[in-house]
Amino acid sequence: MASIKFDHLYFSYKKDDYIxxxxxxxxxxxFSLLIGPTGCGKSTLLKLTAGLYxxxxxxxxxxxxxxxxxxxxxxxxDEQFTMATPRDEIIFALENLQLNQVEYEGRLKKAVTFTQxxxxxxxxxxxxxxxxxxxxxxxxxxxxxxxxxxLDEPFASCDPEARKFLIEKLGQLRDQGKTIVxxxxxxxxxxxxxxxxxxxxxxxxxxxDDEEKDALFAAKPLKKVSFALPNKIAxxxxxxxxxxxxxxxxxxxxxxxxxxxxxxxxxxxxNGVGKTSFFKALxxxxxxxxxxxxxxxxxxxxxxxxxxxxxxxxxxxxxxxFLKVTVREEIELSKKTRNSFFTDERIAAALKKLQLDSHLxxxxxxxxxxxxxxxxxxxxxxxxxxxxxxxxxxSGLDHESIKQVIALMQESQKELHKSFLIISHQVAExxxxxxxxxxFEAQKLKYVSEVQA
Amino acid sequence: MNPSxxxxxxxxxxxxxxxxxxxxxxxxxxxCALLYLLWHKISLKDLGLLLTxxxxxxxxxxxxxxxxxxxxxxxxxxxxxxxxxxxxxxxACVVKTTIAAQLARSFxxxxxxxxxxxxxxLAALNIIPRMQMAVKRIRTAAMxxxxxxxxxxxxxxxxxxxxxxxxxxxxxxxMESHGYVEGxxxxxxxxxxxxxxxxxxxxxxxxxxxxxxxxxx
Numbered sequence: 001m002a003s004i005k006f007d008h009l010y011f012s013y014k015k016d017d018y019i020x021x022x023x024x025x026x027x028x029x030x031f032s033l034l035i036g037p038t039g040c041g042k043s044t045l046l047k048l049t050a051g052l053y054x055x056x057x058x059x060x061x062x063x064x065x066x067x068x069x070x071x072x073x074x075x076x077x078d079e080q081f082t083m084a085t086p087r088d089e090i091i092f093a094l095e096n097l098q099l100n101q102v103e104y105e106g107r108l109k110k111a112v113t114f115t116q117x118x119x120x121x122x123x124x125x126x127x128x129x130x131x132x133x134x135x136x137x138x139x140x141x142x143x144x145x146x147x148x149x150x151l152d153e154p155f156a157s158c159d160p161e162a163r164k165f166l167i168e169k170l171g172q173l174r175d176q177g178k179t180i181v182x183x184x185x186x187x188x189x190x191x192x193x194x195x196x197x198x199x200x201x202x203x204x205x206x207x208x209d210d211e212e213k214d215a216l217f218a219a220k221p222l223k224k225v226s227f228a229l230p231n232k233i234a235x236x237x238x239x240x241x242x243x244x245x246x247x248x249x250x251x252x253x254x255x256x257x258x259x260x261x262x263x264x265x266x267x268x269x270x271n272g273v274g275k276t277s278f279f280k281a282l283x284x285x286x287x288x289x290x291x292x293x294x295x296x297x298x299x300x301x302x303x304x305x306x307x308x309x310x311x312x313x314x315x316x317x318x319x320x321x322f323l324k325v326t327v328r329e330e331i332e333l334s335k336k337t338r339n340s341f342f343t344d345e346r347i348a349a350a351l352k353k354l355q356l357d358s359h360l361x362x363x364x365x366x367x368x369x370x371x372x373x374x375x376x377x378x379x380x381x382x383x384x385x386x387x388x389x390x391x392x393x394x395s396g397l398d399h400e401s402i403k404q405v406i407a408l409m410q411e412s413q414k415e416l417h418k419s420f421l422i423i424s425h426q427v428a429e430x431x432x433x434x435x436x437x438x439x440f441e442a443q444k445l446k447y448v449s450e451v452q453a
Numbered sequence: 454m455n456p457s458x459x460x461x462x463x464x465x466x467x468x469x470x471x472x473x474x475x476x477x478x479x480x481x482x483x484x485c486a487l488l489y490l491l492w493h494k495i496s497l498k499d500l501g502l503l504l505t506x507x508x509x510x511x512x513x514x515x516x517x518x519x520x521x522x523x524x525x526x527x528x529x530x531x532x533x534x535x536x537x538x539x540x541x542x543x544x545a546c547v548v549k550t551t552i553a554a555q556l557a558r559s560f561x562x563x564x565x566x567x568x569x570x571x572x573x574x575l576a577a578l579n580i581i582p583r584m585q586m587a588v589k590r591i592r593t594a595a596m597x598x599x600x601x602x603x604x605x606x607x608x609x610x611x612x613x614x615x616x617x618x619x620x621x622x623x624x625x626x627x628m629e630s631h632g633y634v635e636g637x638x639x640x641x642x643x644x645x646x647x648x649x650x651x652x653x654x655x656x657x658x659x660x661x662x663x664x665x666x667x668x669x670x
Contacts, residue, residue: 052626072630078583079623080630082576088554089631091642092572096632098640126582144632285593305596312597319616320587320594323608337599365615383598 002026003148003179004049006205008062011041011048013366015059019044021203023062027181031174031193034183035216036200037398038370042183043075045200046150049181068179070148071141075156075369075396076317077133086136087121090143097144111143114169127247130316130392131158131271138166142173149173151182153369156395159270159425164189185398191217222452225427227266227437229449235261237387237419238282240445242290245274245281252278253443254290264413264420266430268451269440275423276316278440279389282421283313309337313389314380318372319365327367327375328360334382341415342382350378353404369396377405381412390422394429402429409433427451455651456551456559462655463543466662470539476528477669478662479535486542493550503545511537553578559645569635576624580617587616 004027011020019041034042047053050072054060074080083089090111094104112118117139120132128136134154141149149170155163163186170180171193184190197208197216208216238259245252251274259265269275281288284304292299294311315321324330331347342350351357354374359367367375373396380388394402409420410433424430427437438445470479490500511534518530547556557575560566591612595602602609 047626050630052629056622056626071632074623074627074630076623079620080627082572082579082624082628082631082633083554084579092633093631095639095642096634096637098638099642100640101642101644104642126579126586140631283593283597285589304593305601308593308596309599313594315590315594319619320590321598323595323598323600323612333600334598365619379598385597 003029003066003068004181005065006062007065009048009064010061011044011053011058013058018203020048023204025198025205025207027179027198028196029177029179030195031170031180032182033187033190033194033197034181034200034205035185035187035197036183038185038374038396038401039368040200041203042200043152043369045205046072046152046181046183049148050150066148068147070150071144071146072150073134073137073141073152073154075152075154077130077137078317080137081125081133084124084126085122086117086125086139089125089136090140093140093144107143107145111139114142114172115139115166129272129276130156131162134158135162135166138169147178149178149180149182151180153183153185153396155184155186156392159268162271163425167193185396187216188219191219223428224450224452225431226450227431227448228435229447230258230260230263230436233258233260236293237261237263237295239293239296240291241293243281243292244289245277245286246289247274247277247286250443252281252440252445254445257445259419259421260436262417262419263435264422264433265436265438266427266434267421267423267438267440267445268425268427273440274443275440276391278445279313279391279421279423282389283308283311310385311387311389312380312383312385314377314391314393316391316395318369318376321376321379322364325363326361327356327364330364330375330379331360331382334379337384338382339384339412339416341412347378347382350408353408354378354401370398370401373397374401374405378408381408385418387419387421390420390424392423392425394424394426402426406430406433454654455563455645455647456547456556457563457645458647458651458655459547459551460556462658463547465659466543467540469662469666470536473666474529474532475666475669476532476535478665479532479539481665482539482662483535483542486539486546489546490542490549495545495549499549503541507537507541511535555645558641558643561639562641562645563647567636568633568639572628572633576628580620580624583620584613584617588613591616 006023006025009020009023010018012018034045036042044053048060048064049066050070081089083092090108091104094107099107112121115135115138117135120128120136125133125136138154155166158166167189170182174180174193197213198205199208236258240254240257243252243254244250267275277286280286281292282299284299284307287300294302294307299307322330324333356371356375359371364372364375373393377393393405397405406429413420422430422434437448437451439448466482470482514537515530515534518526518533553575557571561568561571588609591609592602
């Protein structure tokens with residue numbers, strides 16, 4: 001049975017600059033995965049299917065036909081909630097569907113047990129972590145009991161366990177007769193649940209045959225990734241001493257920890273454990289108690305204007321980093337305080353490698369999620385900072401982009417001896433770049449030497 | 454008490470005291486509002502803020518009329534100054550004892566205001582802390598790129614407005630993706646009761662208040 005039918009569909013944001021061109025396709029019921037490079041139009045297609053476009057942006061010709069009730073989960077977890085708490089959001093959604101009190105209680109219970117969010121049901125959504133928000137977003141869709149789930153890279157900020165858990169749950173939903181269309185760049189965990197893979201390329205979509213599909217999902221054997229353990233720290237960059245960070249609940253209680261200068265450290269840990277909050281404390285965004293020093297100076301006492309020129313962060317949300325309007329203007333601004341590594345030639349080469357050179361006059365906010373991320377990382381690498389705190393640099397990037405970004409980081413690091421502190425779930429990709437590996441768990445940061453990734 | 458009724462009551466009282474100058478009535482309103490807030494166990498810090506912040510406005514009006522006017526009217530100076538407090542404290546009675554979501558639900562269910570208005574306003578309220586955080590983030594991000602944004606910097610406002618615009622657009626899409634359709638009937642899972650008791654209290658308070666306003670100068 002057909003769940004979605006695209007009939008001679010064209011779509012463009014600007015007139016005649018088509019993102020989707022003459023698309024004729026029928027997506028049957030079941031679990032469909034939509035893949036394709038960053039910026040190819042996956043989010044656009046999902047929003048078209050959800051009926052949000054062309055209402056909110058762009059022009060279409062042709063038709064999208066679906067008779068199923070549907071709801072969509074967005075790439076950016078922050079932008080899909082009207083109410084303050086998960087419970088209120090579910091109530092809001094169910095009132096929209098004109099359900100009564102009794103039906104609500106049944107649906108709430110089902111959605112909460114299904115996605116295991118009872119702990120955060122009455123917590124303010126703004127205090128939840130990225131991965132927790134996505135879990136709540138899924139709970140809302142489950143409570144709404146729609147037939148078609150449209151999910152736009154829903155696991156970008158989820159840790160591997162949460163991701164596995166959520167994909168399994170989506171598999172169960174499929175078995176209950178739901179149709180699921182999901183876009184993603186990471187292909188692990190899908191083998192058991194995914195019925196079909198569609199690839200978006202050249203403004204249209206093709207169905208991969210079984211062979212291609214199997215090749216895509218072929219599990220790379222788990223590799224043992226080893227990291228060194230810091231032995232004697234020559235020069236300490238950050239030092240923690242009885243440090244405590246609280247955001248509603250206690251996130252970090254660290255007796256003692258040293259981070260070494262000119263070394264790269266990978267930080268991993270489950271969703272919501274407080275990784276981003278740790279960065280916020282390091283950049284004076286939130287307070288801490290105890291001692292947290294940068295080169296033996298207490299961070300809370302340093303002047304932000306001076307300190308933040310040495311310690312900068314690459315934010316999880318790329319929009320936060322931009323100050324100008326077009327890509328070219330952003331590059332020019334960063335050039336003003338650039339380091340010795342990035343000569344004009346090297347910047348031009350980097351732009352080309354990251355496939356941003358054809359977007360120089362585009363408004364930064366209109367770039368796709370992946371393009372924004374690449375530009376953001378480049379802008380911050382240009383600077384003269386001693387330390388870069390990098391929060392989920394690889395989320396929303398396709399395989400090729402990940403390679404380019406890491407190569408760029410490696411090259412500049414080699415010459416400038418900066419320190420990168422990187423939060424990421426993609427351990428295997430970053431193993432070469434990072435010297436040490438810190439695991440954040442149960443309110444503690446701890447160096448580990450070996451992990452399976 | 455029903456949030457909508459409470460809101461209308463405070464609205465009428467504020468309107469009436471702005472039409473008739475009566476120091477005694479203003480004082481009665483202030484005392485009653487204070488008692489009501491204390492009865493609802495308002496925190497001392499909030500109470501302190503409620504009493505000190507309006508002082509700036511109240512004192513300015515008072516000083517102007519009492520000392521600096523060409524025809525000083527001492528009675529009127531006291532009336533206007535007390536009016537500031539009557540407004541602030543009576544509105545505090547609504548704000549401090551009602552959750553925004555309750556008020557929005559009550560507007561929709563009891564006053565039959567369009568749901569677009571009720572939830573639009575609510576979503577806007579939920580954005581405020583996010584905007585405060587956004588401004589802080591914008592300034593921090595700018596310093597990380599060696600740009601200092603003062604509080605009157607156009608870039609800061611440009612960025613903040615961009616954040617607000619995209620938030621409002623995304624919010625609209627978010628509401629729609631969670632099943633909201635403008636003008637479509639919605640059910641009420643959390644019911645906000647409007648009892649005859651509410652109406653009795655409403656009429657009684659309004660009656661007593663108008664008598665005060667009529668008797669006292």
